[in-house]
Amino acid sequence: MFEVLQAQDTIWSLTYALCLAVGISRVSILLQSYQARRALSHIPNVGHGGIFTSYITFMQYMKNARSVLWKGFDQYKETGLFKIPQADRWIVIATGDSVEDIRAAPDTSLSLEAAMIDLLQSDYTLGKEIRMDMYHLGIFRGILTKKLPVTCTAMNDEIPLCFKDMIDSQLSSDNDWASIPANDVFTKFICRVMNRTFVGAPLCRDEDYTNINIYFAHHVMFGSTIINIFPDFLKPIVGALFNKISGLQKRIVAHVGPLIRERRAVEAAGKEKPDDMLSWLMDAAPAGHQSVESLSLRLLNVNFMALHTTAMTFTHAVFHLASKTEYIGLLRTELEQELGTNDPQRWDKEKIERCWKLDSFLKESQRLNGLGAFSLPRKSLTPYRFSNGCEIPAGTTIAASPVIAHLDPTIYDDPSTFDGLRFYKLRESAVTQSGMDTPDEIKYRLTSTGAGYLGYGGGRHACPGRFFAALEIKLIFAYLILNYDVRTEVEGVRPDDLWFGPVCTPSRSGKVLFRRRVTV
Numbered sequence: 480m481f482e483v484l485q486a487q488d489t490i491w492s493l494t495y496a497l498c499l500a501v502g503i504s505r506v507s508i509l510l511q512s513y514q515a516r517r518a519l520s521h522i523p524n525v526g527h528g529g530i531f532t533s534y535i536t537f538m539q540y541m542k543n544a545r546s547v548l549w550k551g552f553d554q555y556k557e558t559g560l561f562k563i564p565q566a567d568r569w570i571v572i573a574t575g576d577s578v579e580d581i582r583a584a585p586d587t588s589l590s591l592e593a594a595m596i597d598l599l600q601s602d603y604t605l606g607k608e609i610r611m612d613m614y615h616l617g618i619f620r621g622i623l624t625k626k627l628p629v630t631c632t633a634m635n636d637e638i639p640l641c642f643k644d645m646i647d648s649q650l651s652s653d654n655d656w657a658s659i660p661a662n663d664v665f666t667k668f669i670c671r672v673m674n675r676t677f678v679g680a681p682l683c684r685d686e687d688y689t690n691i692n693i694y695f696a697h698h699v700m701f702g703s704t705i706i707n708i709f710p711d712f713l714k715p716i717v718g719a720l721f722n723k724i725s726g727l728q729k730r731i732v733a734h735v736g737p738l739i740r741e742r743r744a745v746e747a748a749g750k751e752k753p754d755d756m757l758s759w760l761m762d763a764a765p766a767g768h769q770s771v772e773s774l775s776l777r778l779l780n781v782n783f784m785a786l787h788t789t790a791m792t793f794t795h796a797v798f799h800l801a802s803k804t805e806y807i808g809l810l811r812t813e814l815e816q817e818l819g820t821n822d823p824q825r826w827d828k829e830k831i832e833r834c835w836k837l838d839s840f841l842k843e844s845q846r847l848n849g850l851g852a853f854s855l856p857r858k859s860l861t862p863y864r865f866s867n868g869c870e871i872p873a874g875t876t877i878a879a880s881p882v883i884a885h886l887d888p889t890i891y892d893d894p895s896t897f898d899g900l901r902f903y904k905l906r907e908s909a910v911t912q913s914g915m916d917t918p919d920e921i922k923y924r925l926t927s928t929g930a931g932y933l934g935y936g937g938g939r940h941a942c943p944g945r946f947f948a949a950l951e952i953k954l955i956f957a958y959l960i961l962n963y964d965v966r967t968e969v970e971g972v973r974p975d976d977l978w979f980g981p982v983c984t985p986s987r988s989g990k991v992l993f994r995r996r997v998t999v
């Protein structure tokens with residue numbers, strides 16, 4: 480009996496402690512939010528602006544971020560800035576010329592790194608040592624893009640094998656349509672093809688290695704959302720509770736450790752290491768980052784940056800293709816003309832880049848269905864004055880919104896309609912008017928950035944992996960179009976995206992039907 484009472488006491492104590500923590504946390508967040516609201520009072524807000532009532536707008540935003548953002552844009556497009564409430568802060572949204580200001584601002588004023596520390600709670604989710612030395616950025620900005628011809632060959636080798644294992648294995652002998660769960664299969668597919676150029680075969684095909692990389696991204700997104708519910712002074716405690724880095728690091732070391740040791744032995748024998756991401760990391764890692772543990776964690780982070788962004792972009796595009804099958808024929812004709820053969824071993828970067836219709840189709844898909852409501856996230860490190868004269872104090876989070884820019888009728892004709900050849904036509908007419916390789920033509924390419932196209936951010940921090948990602952997506956798309964027919968379960972109907980607050984993912988349950996190519 481005594482033990483039961485004691486146990487009940489303990490449960491009550493824990494409950495009180497939890498309520499107290501939540502209570503302190505709410506009060507502290509309200510205080511934080513009140514201070515931030517005063518500092519930003521000169522910037523108009525969407526919906527309710529009161530210390531309590533702003534939570535109503537926050538809830539509306541969590542339910543439908545796009546409509547809240549568009550309401551702000553409609554009301555305040557002339558000012559170029561408005562703010563929306565988050566659980567623990569306000570975010571200032573830049574539109575029009577203010578987007579150009581963010582793109583051009585130096586890191587000492589508007590910092591992507593500081594914004595990511597806040598938004599991703601990177602010290603607890605990615606590992607503090609990653610931001611202590613970001614040497615991987617040099618690899619993305621330099622070697623990865625220079626080595627595209629090498630990665631192209633490796634990916635062309637892996638892609639048919641992936642299709643054989645993941646798609647052909649599901650097809651029946653009478654070539655009926657097979658239903659493929661798009662999100663799961665394509666994430667693994669992208670992970671394997673990408674890792675062929677990160678760690679090589681056979682590790683890129685290892686199921687456990689793939690699962691760790693996929694899980695790591697979920698852990699980062701889930702962990703950062705939970706940690707961000709708490710006020711700053713509780714974040715280290717909650718962060719420590721949610722920190723799964725050391726466990727994941729051990730699991731990845733089990734796969735990558737032997738490879739690193741093997742490559743060191745190869746090097747010591749005066750031979751060449753494989754030409755891939757792991758070797759580039761080994762060569763670039765400064766003192767203090769050379770251990771097997773450190774290199775493995777870095778590789779996990781490289782996968783985090785590269786994998787889900789590419790997998791989601793690819794899945795969005797396949798949903799477009801499968802629901803708009805009228806594009807299959809014209810993309811096939813272009814691919815057959817430009818690639819000249821169905822054998823991926825004989826495709827190269829130059830040939831695939833000549834496929835302008837494919838380039839345009841993928842850019843249009845990304846314009847309408849991207850990664851979410853925000854791009855160009857930055858935190859002001861000092862007071863920052865926009866070109867319209869408006870100043871934000873140090874510590875303000877700001878961003879631009881693809882949901883606004885990509886649907887702005889002053890930038891795009893008939894913006895909400897999917898036109899797979901939109902950018903192809905604009906590019907062709909730019910060539911007629913200004914010529915090839917002119918800024919007018921370049922701006923309509925898939926990998927080009929601008930204030931009207933935010934799929935890869937912009938300015939000095941524009942995604943450095945975009946040339947690699949675009950190449951991977953194009954090569955897989957080319958193989959898919961030349962070898963398979965696809966359609967959606969309900970013909971012509973694209974599975975709905977999943978929105979949670981500002982984050983957008985392609986449908987988790989959506990299927991794509993595949994069969995071996997029958998139609999011409």
Ligand code: HEM
Nearest residue numbers: 784785788789792855856934935936937940941942944948
């Ligand atoms: C289709 C796939 C991808 C999309 C849509 C995408 C999108 C983005 C966006 C929107 C940004 C923010 C840029 C800004 O704020 O200005 C970004 C940054 C970044 N991306 Fe990507 N990304 C993709 C693939 C990749 C890949 C494959 C890699 C690596 C191999 C990569 C590495 C990075 C890095 C390191 C940054 C931060 C750059 C910096 O700190 O300067 N991304 N990406």
